[in-house]
Amino acid sequence: MNNHVTVLEIDGNALLHNLNYFKKKLKPATKILAVVKAFGYGSDGVQVAKFLEDKVDYFAVAYSHEGIALREAGVKTPILVLHPLVQNLQSIIDFKLEPNLYSFTILNAFLKLADETPLMNYPIHLKFNTGLNRLGFWHTDIPKILSILKETNHIKVQSLFSHLAASEDLEEQDFTINQINNFTAIVQQFYNHLAYEPMLHILNTSGVVNYPKAQFDMVRIGIGLYGFGNDKLETSKLKNTHNLKSIISQIHTIEPGETVGYNRAFVAKKQTRTATIPIGHADGISRRLGNKKGYVIINNQKAPIVGNVCMDMIMVNVSKIDCKEGDEVIIFNNQEMIQNIADVSETIPYETLTAISQRVRKLLK
Ligand SMILES: *Cc1c(COP(=O)(O)O)cnc(C)c1O
Numbered sequence: 001m002n003n004h005v006t007v008l009e010i011d012g013n014a015l016l017h018n019l020n021y022f023k024k025k026l027k028p029a030t031k032i033l034a035v036v037k038a039f040g041y042g043s044d045g046v047q048v049a050k051f052l053e054d055k056v057d058y059f060a061v062a063y064s065h066e067g068i069a070l071r072e073a074g075v076k077t078p079i080l081v082l083h084p085l086v087q088n089l090q091s092i093i094d095f096k097l098e099p100n101l102y103s104f105t106i107l108n109a110f111l112k113l114a115d116e117t118p119l120m121n122y123p124i125h126l127k128f129n130t131g132l133n134r135l136g137f138w139h140t141d142i143p144k145i146l147s148i149l150k151e152t153n154h155i156k157v158q159s160l161f162s163h164l165a166a167s168e169d170l171e172e173q174d175f176t177i178n179q180i181n182n183f184t185a186i187v188q189q190f191y192n193h194l195a196y197e198p199m200l201h202i203l204n205t206s207g208v209v210n211y212p213k214a215q216f217d218m219v220r221i222g223i224g225l226y227g228f229g230n231d232k233l234e235t236s237k238l239k240n241t242h243n244l245k246s247i248i249s250q251i252h253t254i255e256p257g258e259t260v261g262y263n264r265a266f267v268a269k270k271q272t273r274t275a276t277i278p279i280g281h282a283d284g285i286s287r288r289l290g291n292k293k294g295y296v297i298i299n300n301q302k303a304p305i306v307g308n309v310c311m312d313m314i315m316v317n318v319s320k321i322d323c324k325e326g327d328e329v330i331i332f333n334n335q336e337m338i339q340n341i342a343d344v345s346e347t348i349p350y351e352t353l354t355a356i357s358q359r360v361r362k363l364l365k
Pocket of ligand 1: 035037082163203204205206220221222223224
C-alpha cells in the first residue's frame with residue numbers, strides 16, 4: 001500500500017471538462033480514443049480509465065503490460081496497444097487487447113498465434129508510416145498485406161491508422177497535409193479490395209486542434225485530456241488535471257556562512273529559514289530545478305528551491321513565509337506551473353508529467 005504524503009491528485013472534473021471540450025470540436029459520430037499510456041501521462045492509467053470507461057470509445061496504451069493492468073482492474077472498453085512486440089502477443093490475446101500490427105514481422109507472428117489458437121475475426125489495427133518514420137507499414141506493402149488478409153479469417157482489421165509528425169507546428173502544414181493525403185490514398189486501396197471498411201484515425205490532440213477536417217472515424221487524445229493544448233490559448237480553455245502536493249517535514253534556521261544540501265550548493269548570506277519537503281528527483285523533480293530555478297507554493301507564496309535537488313527531498317527557502325512543519329506544499333496545481341517547470345528543465349509538459357514517478361501516491365478526486 002502506498003501511504004506516501006506526497007500525492008498527485010488527479011482532477012476528475014478537469015478530465016471531463018477536457019474530454020467535453022474536444023467532443024464539442026468534433027462531429028457527433030466521431031469516436032474518441034483516450035490515450036492512457038505511461039500511467040495516464042504520469043497520473044494513474046487505471047484510475048483514469050476506470051473513470052472514463054463509459055465516456056470514451058477506446059483506450060490506447062503503448063505497451064501490452066499497460067493494457068493488462070487495465071483489464072485486471074476490470075476495464076472492458078476496447079484497448080489498442082500501440083507498440084506491441086512479438087514477445088507480448090500471447091498476453092495480448094489472453095487479455096483481449098487489440099494489437100497495432102505495424103510490420104510483417106509482427107503481423108506474421110500474430111497470424112501464427114491466431115492460427116494455432118485458433119482465433120476468429122480477432123480485431124487488429126494496421127498502422128501506416130506516412131512520414132514520422134517511427135512505426136508502420138509503407139504504402140508499398142499494401143498488395144502483400146491484402147493478399148495475406150484474403151487468406152485468413154483469424155483476424156479482422158478493426159482500423160487503419162497513421163500518426164502525424166508535426167501536427168502542432170503550423171510551419172509544417174504542407175508536410176502534415178501531405179501525410180493526411182498519403183493516408184487517404186492508402187485507405188482507398190484497402191476500401192477497394194477489402195469486403196469491409198475498417199475505422200480510420202490519424203489525429204492526436206494537436207491534430208484535432210489544427211486539422212479537424214481529418215478527424216475520420218476516431219481521434220486519439222492524450223495530452224489534451226490532461227490539460228495541454230497546442231498553445232497558450234488552447235491550453236487556457238482546458239483544465240489542469242495533475243495537482244502535485246506534499247507537506248513540510250522539517251524547518252531549519254541556518255546562520256550566515258552555513259550551507260544547505262549536497263555539494264554545499266546553497267550558501268546562506270544571512271540567517272535563512274529552510275523547509276525540507278519529501279519529494280526529489282526520484283519522484284520526477286528534475287535536478288535542473290535546483291538552485292532557485294524552481295519553486296513550490298507554501299501558504300500562497302513562492303518558496304524557491306535552494307541547493308541541489310536530492311533523490312528524495314528538496315529544501316526551499318521559507319524565510320519570508322509564515323509556515324510550520326506539516327503545512328501543505330504545492331509543487332504544481334495549474335498548467336502555468338507545469339509549463340514553467342518544463343521550460344526551466346528545457347523540456348515539454350509531456351515529459352514533466354510523465355516524469356512523476358510511481359513512488360508518488362496517485363489519487364483521482
Ligand atoms: C501518444 C500518442 C498519441 C497521443 O498524442 P497526444 O499528442 O498526447 O494527444 C496518439 N497517437 C499515438 C500513436 C501516440 O503514440
